[in-house]
Structures are given as structure tokens and as C-alpha cells.
Amino acid sequence: QSVLTQPPSVSGAPGQRVTISCTGSSSNIGAGYDVNWYQKLPGKAPKVIIFGNINRPSGVPDRFSGSQSGTSASLAITGLQAEDEAEYYCQSHDSRLRAYVFGDGTKVTVL
């Protein structure tokens, strides 16, 4: 059980909008540590899609957006596409654990 809590799964039809929450605490997100998001396809390495809470690396579609407030963060995917079906992980730093931490991951299914 990670210190960053994500829903195990979310789903949506093509074209719809889905959001994934990442709930932390005062020792990680609430302490001001950035939240980053990674997309992991089966058998592939994770790929950063959001860094610094809201920033997209070059090449990541603007369908992906991040937000952060208080002790939580969210990843939104608008205009859901079949290729977005993957596992998504949030990541931050935890001052109590003195480690970089990941959420347990959220499986996105495109119906």
C-alpha cells in the first residue's frame, strides 16, 4: 500500500474524458513536492507524461493534463483514444520516508 493512493481502474469510451486522482499527505504532495505522472504500456518501460504537476514533455499530446491542489493531484485525459489504454502512475517525494514514491497505479480501459 503506497503513501500515494490511486484508484485501481478507470474506464471510458473513445472521445470521453477520464481523470485519475492521486491522494497524498502533508509529507509528500502537501509538503510542496512536485507530482509527476507516468504511462506504462505492458512490457514497456514507464514514460513520463506530466512533470512538475502540470508540464508536458515534448511529444506528449495535449490531451493529457495535470493539476495539483493541497495534498492531491489529478491526471486528466480528454478525447480518450484506444492507444491511451495503459497503467498510469503518479510519483512524488516523501520527506518522512526520505524516498521517491509512486502510487500503486491506475489501469485505464478504453471501452
Add this chain to the structure above:
Amino acid sequence: QVQLQESGPGLVKPSQTLSLTCTVSGGSVSSGGYYWSWIRQRPGTGLEWMGYISHNGGTTYNPSLKSRLSISLDTSENQLSLKLGSVTVADTAVYYCVRTVSVFGVAGYYFDYWGQGTLVPVSS
């Protein structure tokens, strides 16, 4: 384009030391501004940051692994290495080497380039 490639044994026995090497191309492990991490994913679980090393050899380890873990750099070969001692079956995982970077200072380190990962089973 930075590329990372892990290599190591296909199988490790319990109580032995797990050793992995990561060869970096398209960038130098000696370049300032980056750390080089090891991250693993055990079967059916999420991602676990193990530790990192700076361009000048300074290390920071996850406290949960600190007593068993060592990360080092070989600047002449542009490689980093991991050694995890006294392994058990619970250390069976896919191990990734990962470049670690921050754009916004100490509160904002993230993992931008990943190796493809290598599965290391621990079994007798």
C-alpha cells in the same frame, strides 16, 4: 537521444548478491545536473525507487533497502551499477535504470529516460 541498457544475470539464488550494470549512450554519466536511479517493479506491484547516484558519485538510497544496496559509477565505461545483497524471492523484479532530473529544483526530481528493464528472478 539518451539510451540506457541494463544487463546482468538471468537468475540469482537466495542469499546471493544481485549485480546489474546499466550502459548509457547519448549522454554522459559525468554530466552535472542529473542523477542516475535504479527503480524496480516486483510482480503484481507498483514501482519502487531504490536509490540514485550523482554525477560525482554521491549516493542516496531508499531507507528500506539501504543496508543491502550499493550503487556506483564507472565514468570510463559510461556505466552505473547496482549491487543488492542477501536477496530473497521477494527481490524478484524487473529492474530499470533511469535518468533523474529536476527542472524546478530539489522539490521536483522526476524520471525522464528509462532503460527497457531486465527481469531478475531470485530462485533456488
